[in-house]
Amino acid sequence: VTHIVVDPMTRIEGHLRIEAEIEGGVVTDAWSSSTMFRGIELILQGRDPRDAWVFAQRICGVCTTVHAIASIRAVENAIGASPPPNARLLRNLIMAAQCVHDHVIHFYHLHALDWVDLLSALSADPAAASELMRSISEWPRSEPSYFASVQARLQSLASSGQLGLFANAYFGHPAYQLPPEANLIALAHYLEALDFQREFITLHAVLGGKNPHLQSFLVGGMATPVDPSEPAAITPATLEQLRGLIATAVDFVRQVYLPDLLLIASHYKEWSSHGSGVGNYLVYGDYPLSDEPDAALFFMPGVILDRNLDLVLPVDGSKITEAVTRSWYRYAAGDDQELHPSEGETTPEYTGPTPPYDRLDTDGKYSWLKSPRYDGKPMEVGPLARVLVAYASGHERVRTLVDDALGHLGLERAALCSTLGRVLARGIETLILAEKMRDWVDELAAHIDAGDLQIHDASRWEPASWPAEARGAGFHEAPRGALGHWVNIVDGAIERYQCVVPSTWNAGPRGVAGELGPYEAALLGTPVADTDKPLEILRTVHSFDPCMACAVHLFDASGNALAEVKVQ
Amino acid sequence: VTASAPGPSRHGPPYRAVVLGLGNVLCSDDGAGVVAVQRLRQDYLIPDDVLALDGGTLGLSLLPHVCDAGHLLILDAISARAAPGSVLRFDGDAVGAVLSERLSVHQVGVADLLVAARWLDRSPRRVALLGVVAASTALGFGCSAAVEAQLPRLVRAAARELDLRESGAGP
Numbered sequence: 163v164t165h166i167v168v169d170p171m172t173r174i175e176g177h178l179r180i181e182a183e184i185e186g187g188v189v190t191d192a193w194s195s196s197t198m199f200r201g202i203e204l205i206l207q208g209r210d211p212r213d214a215w216v217f218a219q220r221i222c223g224v225c226t227t228v229h230a231i232a233s234i235r236a237v238e239n240a241i242g243a244s245p246p247p248n249a250r251l252l253r254n255l256i257m258a259a260q261c262v263h264d265h266v267i268h269f270y271h272l273h274a275l276d277w278v279d280l281l282s283a284l285s286a287d288p289a290a291a292s293e294l295m296r297s298i299s300e301w302p303r304s305e306p307s308y309f310a311s312v313q314a315r316l317q318s319l320a321s322s323g324q325l326g327l328f329a330n331a332y333f334g335h336p337a338y339q340l341p342p343e344a345n346l347i348a349l350a351h352y353l354e355a356l357d358f359q360r361e362f363i364t365l366h367a368v369l370g371g372k373n374p375h376l377q378s379f380l381v382g383g384m385a386t387p388v389d390p391s392e393p394a395a396i397t398p399a400t401l402e403q404l405r406g407l408i409a410t411a412v413d414f415v416r417q418v419y420l421p422d423l424l425l426i427a428s429h430y431k432e433w434s435s436h437g438s439g440v441g442n443y444l445v446y447g448d449y450p451l452s453d454e455p456d457a458a459l460f461f462m463p464g465v466i467l468d469r470n471l472d473l474v475l476p477v478d479g480s481k482i483t484e485a486v487t488r489s490w491y492r493y494a495a496g497d498d499q500e501l502h503p504s505e506g507e508t509t510p511e512y513t514g515p516t517p518p519y520d521r522l523d524t525d526g527k528y529s530w531l532k533s534p535r536y537d538g539k540p541m542e543v544g545p546l547a548r549v550l551v552a553y554a555s556g557h558e559r560v561r562t563l564v565d566d567a568l569g570h571l572g573l574e575r576a577a578l579c580s581t582l583g584r585v586l587a588r589g590i591e592t593l594i595l596a597e598k599m600r601d602w603v604d605e606l607a608a609h610i611d612a613g614d615l616q617i618h619d620a621s622r623w624e625p626a627s628w629p630a631e632a633r634g635a636g637f638h639e640a641p642r643g644a645l646g647h648w649v650n651i652v653d654g655a656i657e658r659y660q661c662v663v664p665s666t667w668n669a670g671p672r673g674v675a676g677e678l679g680p681y682e683a684a685l686l687g688t689p690v691a692d693t694d695k696p697l698e699i700l701r702t703v704h705s706f707d708p709c710m711a712c713a714v715h716l717f718d719a720s721g722n723a724l725a726e727v728k729v730q
Numbered sequence: 731v732t733a734s735a736p737g738p739s740r741h742g743p744p745y746r747a748v749v750l751g752l753g754n755v756l757c758s759d760d761g762a763g764v765v766a767v768q769r770l771r772q773d774y775l776i777p778d779d780v781l782a783l784d785g786g787t788l789g790l791s792l793l794p795h796v797c798d799a800g801h802l803l804i805l806d807a808i809s810a811r812a813a814p815g816s817v818l819r820f821d822g823d824a825v826g827a828v829l830s831e832r833l834s835v836h837q838v839g840v841a842d843l844l845v846a847a848r849w850l851d852r853s854p855r856r857v858a859l860l861g862v863v864a865a866s867t868a869l870g871f872g873c874s875a876a877v878e879a880q881l882p883r884l885v886r887a888a889a890r891e892l893d894l895r896e897s898g899a900g901p
Contacts, residue, residue: 201869205756217871220756220786267790319849356846360794374788374795 178669178710180681180703181522184690185719189699192678192685194669195522195529196710199490203508206659211237211651212381212623214659218647219376221661225709227260228640229647229661230376236647237381240634243622247453248614249383251606252369252396254449254460255404256376257638258595258602259365262411264641265545265592266362268707269419270348270355273585276701277426278348279338283316286342294343298425301417303354312350332695339429348426351418358414365407368400383618390610398610404603411596415589423589424570427582434573437581437702439684440540441469443547444667446477446646448639449598460598461591461639464551465536469579474554479635482646484532484662488671490514491532498674500535503648504633506660520723521715529671533679534662542680543643543667544706549587550578559597563590581684584705625654640664642707668706681706690716693724744798746779747892748854752806752840754787759814759864759877762884763805766862769885770805774894789843796847802854803891804840805884807864807877814865815880817887825859860887 177198183191202221206214215233219226231253238245245253288309295304332338340348370378370386378386387395427433447463464474483500486493492511493499501507513527522528535541552560553575567586568575577583609615622628632651637644643664650658670679678686681703688698696714703714716724751767753760764784776782781799785792796802804825810818826841847853862884865874873881889896 199869202756205869205871217756220754226786226788263791271790315849353849356793356850359790360797360850363791364794374791375784375786 178665178703178708179522180685180699180714181524181717182685182696182699182714183717183719183721184693184724187689187691189685189688189690190719192682193522193524193528194531194671194679194681196531196665196669197514197529198710199510199512199530201508201510202661203506203659206656209656210625210654211240211649211656214649214656215376215379215381218661222663222709225640225642225663227257227376228638228645229663230379231257232636232638232640232645232647232661233649234379234381235636235638236634236649237636237651238622238634239636240632240649240651241381241622241628242632243382244453244619245383246616246619248388248606248609248617249619250450250453251602251609252384252386252388252617253379254602255599255606256366256369256378258449258599259362261641262415262592262596262599263359263363264707265588266355266415266419267359268641269423269585269589270352272707273704274348274352274426276697276704277338277430278340278345278352279333279335280316280345280349281320281333282338282340282342283313283346283349284320284342286313286346288313288346291343291346294425295347299417299421301421303350309346309350312353313346315353316349332697335695335697336691337697340426341429344425344429348422351422354414354418358410362407362411365404368403368407369396380618382620382623383616386617388606388610388615388617396606396610398607401603401607401610405600408596408599408603411599412593415593415596420589420593423586424567427567427571427586430582431571431573433582433701434571434577434580436688436698437584437684437705438579439542439680440678441579442467442536442539442541443550444477444536444541444543444644445547445551446637446639446644448637449595460595461548462552462555462557464555465541466547466550466554467539469576471550471575471579472554474551478537481537482534482662483536483538484534484660484666485674486527486532487674488527489529489532490527500538500674503646503660503662504635504650504658506648506658508660521717521721531666531670532662533670533673534667535673538673538675540670540673540677540679540683541667542706543664544584545588545591545641545643546578546584547643548639549590559594560590563593581702581705588707628654642709643667663709665706665709669708669710681708745781745800747801747803748781748783748795748799749803749805749888749892750783750785750792750795752785752787752804756869756871757867758870759807759862759873760867762807762862762864762873762877762881765873766805766860766881766884766888769881770888770894773885773897774889775897776894780892780894789840790846792840792843793846796843796854797850797852799854801856801858801892803888804857804859805888806840806859806861807867808859808861810861810863812863814863814874814876816863817880817884818861818863819887820859820861822857825857858891860884860891 179195181193215230218233219230289306291309292306389395443466447459449460450457485500490512492509636647646662648660668680751763753763755761865876
């Protein structure tokens with residue numbers, strides 16, 4: 163018998179590495195690095211732009227759909243294709259479902275354990291948990307016997323060493339502050355959320371959109387027919403199914419996710435004064451509400467600078483640049499340049515230490531992420547940026563939900579610029595998006611009733627209909643924030659392709675002038691009670707919803723290693 | 731990269747077998763499992779009670795396809811002290827061991843997917859992994875020559891395990 167040693171394969175999600183210096187129990191400096199090269203730009207060169215989205219959706223293991231839509235929009239923008247109204251509605255529904263699904267997974271399955279101590283749930287009183295649950299929500303699954311059964315399941319898995327997903331959480335850490343009953347409620351909903359997401363994402367299959375990868379997108383529209391007389395197409399019966407799934411989502415978010423969020427937040431209010439970050443916010447805007455080129459967007463676009471939460475500036479795409487001064491790339495005209503993505507370059511040049519290493523050269527280049535900037539400034543993107551822009555722009559539903567949440571917690575609007583604010587904003591936007599999906603189904607139904615079955619603009623499908631040279635940009639407000647793809651097409655083939663993704667905006671390194679990126683800035687001042695278990699650092703990093711696994715490395719002021727934590 | 735097969739109907743019966751190809755096709759051999767499942771669909775008849783899926787690197791989003799499966803067969807690239815292209819088979823708990831190491835507890839991968847199914851009391855009845863030893867996972871579309879040469883073995887092994895008949899469409 164041959165002895166075989168098996169190691170895991172590393173997936174493209176890549177690796178986020180945080181190095182931080184700790185002095186007097188707080189973070190005094192921080193560096194955010196991606197240690198994995200992603201070079202989709204190079205893979206796409208020379209390909210047929212109509213196929214680009216199929217490749218683009220593999221850029222990131224967990225962000226597939228969002229890259230597909232950004233790519234499709236960039237190519238449509240370049241060649242002048244106009245997807246018809248039904249395609250807009252189907253796309254809105256598919257992307258919104260993705261966002262709702264991702265936010266629920268993020269809250270319960272990726273971020274909750276930063277706040278919830280599951281082992282404490284073992285000592286909860288199920289009757290008291292039931293009473294607490296009934297005081298915050300109408301959700302029917304709130305019997306004492308239900309919470310007792312969840313507790314029993316936890317006990318049996320814990321005693322057989324099968325905590326699995328939870329195995330590396332920091333159980334018993336002093337920074338956990340929820341009472342046992344709140345921890346038990348959160349565990350019950352962790353499990354319910356698994357069931358919810360499993361059911362809800364079938365919405366993509368119903369739309370023929372994704373199973374499990376997207377297949378129904380098409381440059382110029384959609385590939386899924388809308389036709390009441392065709393059983394394999396989207397019919398009035400399909401729309402009824404969608405309405406059912408959306409109603410389930412609205413109920414779950416309203417009666418489970420948001421009450422849990424407010425319950426947890428009420429025990430962690432001090433996190434509204436940690437993790438503030440750069441204070442600049444960028445939203446491209448998304449979810450068109452009609453079909454004109456300048457249609458209003460449900461996620462409103464805008465720029466907020468220097469935490470001036472009452473002033474929303476318009477987005478000017480020409481102000482977006484990327485620098486590689488601190489990144490492992492070379493620019494032809496010099497590494498002090500800042501290039502617009504339509505002129506962007508991807509020439510890797512690794513100058514970092516040979517693995518395994520203890521420390522990156524944080525005085526030099528230290529990341530595979532570039533440094534995106536807007537008008538030279540680092541910008542935070544994502545749910546918090548969107549909620550702040552929508553609030554200041556007068557979005558009624560956002561205002562109501564934000565004011566309710568802040569009132570409940572006794573916080574001012576400025577407190578949103580924080581770790582806690584990011585988590586609140588994500589929950590609030592999940593609800594408004596789930597609610598809005600109902601309107602898009604109704605609109606689609608009205609089109610079908612009126613006999614409008616068009617889903618594709620084929621007028622620009624043939625490369626012969628394109629100009630010899632074409633440039634385009636495509637944008638999407640992905641769950642994690644503003645996403646842009648830029649494409650240059652020459653003689654029917656991709657000549658240049660650049661993506662600026664949300665995690666690059668948020669997790670990118672220092673820029674040309676040494677100014678910190680959003681993660682780096684947000685970590686300054688974060689308290690760390692136990693350097694072996696930097697739970698507080700994870701809270702802030704996770705509040706941004708990174709799409710990469712995270713390792714944290716801590717050093718004291720003189721540069722001596724304090725801890726190396728690979729658990730994310 | 732091609733489109734995926736149609737998926738399960740929401741309330742249909744559980745599948746006798748689900749074969750899940752995993753990995754990233756933009757990272758050369760890392761995508762071997764995905765390429766293998768695509769070849770399987772091309773070269774063999776997939777009956778109604780078998781689901782052959784390109785799972786990519788989707789992690790927890792694959793939960794609907796894994797729950798209640800009779801036999802879950804995972805095709806994936808692995809790293810092992812064996813020649814690149816070697817095809818190895820793992821069963822039961824060994825699958826968890828092969829796939830359990832992950833970059834983080836919160837990066838929900840395949841091992842977590844199996845744990846999540848267990849939490850829901852909807853585990854597949856049987857789990858096996860057919861792995862091909864990777865030569866390179868560098869950025870690039872398409873497998874290395876060493877892995878490409880052995881992919882037919884991986885595909886045949888999967889077909890045998892699932893009792894599939896050749897479609898005649900293959901080479």
